[in-house]
Amino acid sequence: MAKILIIYYSETGNTKKMAELIAEGIKEEKVDVVIKNVEDTQAKELLEYDGIIIGSPTYYGLPAYQIKKLLDESVAFHGSLEGKIGGAFSSSANIGGGNETTIMAILQAMLIHGMVVKGNSKGDHYGPVSIGKPDSRVERQSKAYGRMIAQLVKKLK
């Protein structure tokens, strides 16, 4: 059975909440999903999943260093994530505050792992973005993103 791992870093709880919303979308597609705080995650755990979705607050237009640390450590098995599905999301204080570049930074790292990523032609194109606390728009976007990634994981598995 297909399995997706959602990794997040969260200080205020906003990014964690987005992780939970994305997980709901994934479950609607009958795909297994595990949510983990990045600080409790070993890089080698990435190997066990068909899809990996990473979320971070927007810190200086990039993911939190804790996320980057995990990505740096994942070099130990560089090449082994080739072909897995990736996704990214971010919570941010402001519109135009770096949320898109944070998501793109995570997706770039995934591309360098040889992973497969997918945008969304509707709404938050690169991945879900929350400005402040997740509202109903973010809820809708996040669940739809979870469903979309889950569908792609099932298709490629």
Added chain:
Amino acid sequence: MAKILIIYYSETGNTKKMAELIAEGIKEEKVDVVIKNVEDTQAKELLEYDGIIIGSPTYYGLPAYQIKKLLDESVAFHGSLEGKIGGAFSSSANIGGGNETTIMAILQAMLIHGMVVKGNSKGDHYGPVSIGKPDSRVERQSKAYGRMIAQLVKKLK
């Protein structure tokens, strides 16, 4: 006297409105400003100004091709914009819809011209963003951006 050129492409009028708001901020700093539609602009006109600010709707996460056409044509005097001040802004249909990457795309082109660009530690960090029609937040951000760029132009001239 310092002079700034604002170039925009606009279909709905939202990007044009942002250009006008930025111009107001520039005027508050007693710096000359000219606003031009990109379709009425010759690349060589860029040479006459100390600062160049370019605005575009967000089309597929990048500036409209009319903006890119002007940038491509500016290669005719590559090197001559070295040290001028640059800035960028974008209007967009959606949050997370590509507005930041549109602004960064314009700023990247300016860096390749050897231009000087500046972010804003408050609000729209890379440059002003409007989600839909410019509202009071966008008005505030755009005027502040105009003042900031005008101050930098005066300082560097």
Added chain:
Amino acid sequence: MAKILIIYYSETGNTKKMAELIAEGIKEEKVDVVIKNVEDTQAKELLEYDGIIIGSPTYYGLPAYQIKKLLDESVAFHGSLEGKIGGAFSSSANIGGGNETTIMAILQAMLIHGMVVKGNSKGDHYGPVSIGKPDSRVERQSKAYGRMIAQLVKKLK
């Protein structure tokens, strides 16, 4: 049968040469491939293919405006490319000259179309890059990229 379209813009012939090398890799995978100059391409033709690979010279860190024009025109059928496979490549005068940002710009536009893109864990991670005339390294990277995209198209079709 799976079909891939390679669209390029080329002034010196370097980008065109890369298109041909990528096509060789695609053919090795027994996938149909058509190469078209962007100036002879209608946006609606994108609809007919399972995979779309776009190549451009690096002009100010972004694709040539002719490529962006096609992308802008593709808004007429926004949503219809959802789930297709995308890829990008670029030729450039210099190392560090904007080739990666050119490729990422094309991939971002593809993500906004809801397309699926894939990086490469070996070599040119975001897509093939040629510094000047394609050499044996570029030949190897381009053919491998063609094979990789073709395999993904077959898998997802």
Added chain:
Amino acid sequence: MAKILIIYYSETGNTKKMAELIAEGIKEEKVDVVIKNVEDTQAKELLEYDGIIIGSPTYYGLPAYQIKKLLDESVAFHGSLEGKIGGAFSSSANIGGGNETTIMAILQAMLIHGMVVKGNSKGDHYGPVSIGKPDSRVERQSKAYGRMIAQLVKKLK
């Protein structure tokens, strides 16, 4: 007197070597320069300099997490770097391997701090890039970058 801080992270010594080359260019302009390993740098030290140049190996298309950690910690005095000059450089294993996106990631963080950044119309446009061990091309680019940033620091101070 104007002062510039160069911060680097280096495992193989390539990024450190680039830091030293950039420092040579800065000294040619009679500007004070201090080179520090990021692991020996406190975020508050950034406040003492007119210019800050940050270099990192290319790890998954982004700066090493140690660099990001420093940037994250700099939020403690967010706003206080407004108007300072910034620059970035990267060493990388491969052409097209993420070196440009690493530099742009650092520059984005600097823009969010309200810093002033400048590209180079010749050569490595966003900032110096070394593919592998710094060679004579990298030496030339790095020294020229040091001179350029030093000149801008003197002009803006």
